[in-house]
Amino acid sequence: MHEFMVLTSDEEQAEALIRALSGRGDVVACKLVSECRAVLAAHPVDVVFADHAALLGEGRSYPEGVGRLWHGPSRAEVVVMVEPENVRDAMGAVRAGAADFLTYPLASGDVAHVLEQLEKRGMLRTELDYLKGQFWNEDALEVVQTSSPVMREVFAKVRQMAGTRTTVLLTGETGTGKSLVARLIHAHSTRRDEPFVSVHCGAVPDTLIESELFGHEKGAFTGAVRSKPGKFRQAQGGTLFLDEVGTISPLMQIKLLNVLQERTIQSVGGDRDVPVDVRIIAATNDDLWDMSEKGLFRKDLFYRLNVFPIEIPPLRERRSDILRFADVFISHFNAQLGKNIRGVEPDVLEAFHEYDWPGNVRELENLVERACILEQGERLGAGSFPREFLREETVREPDVHVDISLPLGRARQEVVDRFEHEYLCELLSATHGRIKEAAQWAGITPRQLHKLMARHNLRRCSFRDVAKRNS
Known part of the structure; x- marks a missing residue:
């Protein structure tokens, strides 16, 4: 219906x-x-x-x-x-x-x-249009709004299994948002009111990872001056997120496998099994199957973790979400920095769409944060981004010719007119003459854009024709 x-x-x-x-x-x-x-x-x-x-x-x-x-x-x-x-x-x-x-x-x-x-044509998606139902909580709405088909599939899987206790394995490149998806799963599970505990396995030394996960008793080793409960017990009743699980040692792989099988832990220096009720969400940017084939990761542990796999696609495969992510980050840093930046310039947005984003969403966030700090205007321009990020032509110096034989006011107006004409041409070329999209980029209304185009004798069909010839 x-x-x-x-x-x-x-x-x-x-x-x-x-x-x-x-x-x-x-x-x-x-x-x-x-x-x-x-x-x-x-x-x-x-x-x-x-x-x-x-x-x-x-x-x-x-x-x-x-x-x-x-x-x-x-x-x-x-x-x-x-x-x-x-x-x-x-x-x-x-x-x-x-x-x-x-x-x-x-x-x-x-x-x-x-x-x-x-x-x-797939335009009616009542079953997958999460904003229309009661599933997603208010905090998640900003995350799940996406026009990317691959991300819609990811959120569809989250919706299917969030309410279960099934172990989840999140895979994908660094910076794709695996920890965010893990929190999304927990927030929409029956365990939402219990703790969400995160451990970055790659950041904990091998000698300490067992104590970090399972806890230790007082005097268990030098420096253990008091007992420590460990992450499993801290997450009791809730969710434990094991980030970069592929980095744990072979010995820890055996112990983690035993916990997943028996649902009990034993602290370092302890002599009794402690039952734990914890949902496991693991994440990795490694190919655990390939690692298990090479003997670097236990196959039985891989099978235990890979009950419900979800692959998070890299940002270059969901470019339609780049502008929305940028807007979200700009809004966040506006509040943090006390600024009023209202978007990005067209040449920057074009660079966003052409860049391969090896660091994915995290890299985009870092670039936007840096640009928000440096930007003095209302829109993020090329000068606020590293030169290596932008194409050479997007960081070239403006070509301004000044005619000192003219009065200052007239000379200034001619420079403004030339700039407006060049700006509109670049804008309409980048958007292939799509007025609504061009106006959004420029931060003006479609009516204002039409007036500027009429003033400079520009017709959108000319830019659509260019797009057709280039396709």
Whole structure:
């Protein structure tokens, strides 16, 4: 079952559409975009059937109208409804981001056909659209919002097994966010009110890892002046996260295997078995199967840890999330540094998408933090990033020609005009003429962007043509 919204002031057409949707899910009817936005904020839906006149109210363009429906948490698919003579306008709405369109009078067969097409194209994901259900807690919403299919699969697996006590093995390159996923699993498990304890196995010396995990008794070794409970007992009833588990020694592999089999531990210097109720989440950036084939990691321990494997993809395989991550980090460092940075310049965003990110999300966070410290303006520019991170052409000095025969005001305006023209050309080229995306990059409204383009005699079709020739 899906959730639908009807946006139209025509009560007759609204009733016709509600009848056509009968049996397919719940339907909410609104007459105004403002009313629609308020409802969406509290009750996200799968599809909004919007009358084109309602979208274009108050002199808005289609990108603005569709964009208003996507403000906030809602990412519903939009189907525009038009009179037959306005089909050309409907195509404009589709280019602005709408999923499809219908013509009046509405027929049940046409509505069914549109929904079938959305299903085939994978646009209706009620089962996997986590923001619409009650599964994810409020703190997780910022994490699980993703347009990456591979990350959607990761979160689907988290949702499937979070409520179990199953042992999980998280794999992936350094910096991909394995510890974040581990905390996400714990936060949505039945153990959420119990401790989440993390141990970085690679950071603890071999001589201390046993004591770190299992604890020790007073006098067990030189320096043991008091008893220590160890991480397993600290995590009792909750979750123990073993990061970089592939680094533990062969002896510790045997002892860890015994704990997983028997669910008991024995502290260093102790003589009794202590039962433990702990869920294990392990993580590694090594290929444990390959290590076990080479005799570097016990196969029986690998099988015990690999009950429910989840691979976290590197950032270069989910580039569509880069801008969202950058925005999250900017917001965080704004609060930390007392700044008001509102995004990144187009050339920096282009470099973000072209870079391979060997350090993954952690590297992106570090670069954004450094840039936020250095940046003096409202948007992160090339000068705030290391030169080696950017392409040579993105850090070149601006080519400014000054004509001192002109009055200062006129000379200044000519420089500004040249800069605006070059900026808009670069912006529209990078976004292939997509107005909504270009305006978002520039931090202005689509209407403001249209005015600037008209002033500089720029047409977006020219930049779309360039994109087609280059493809």
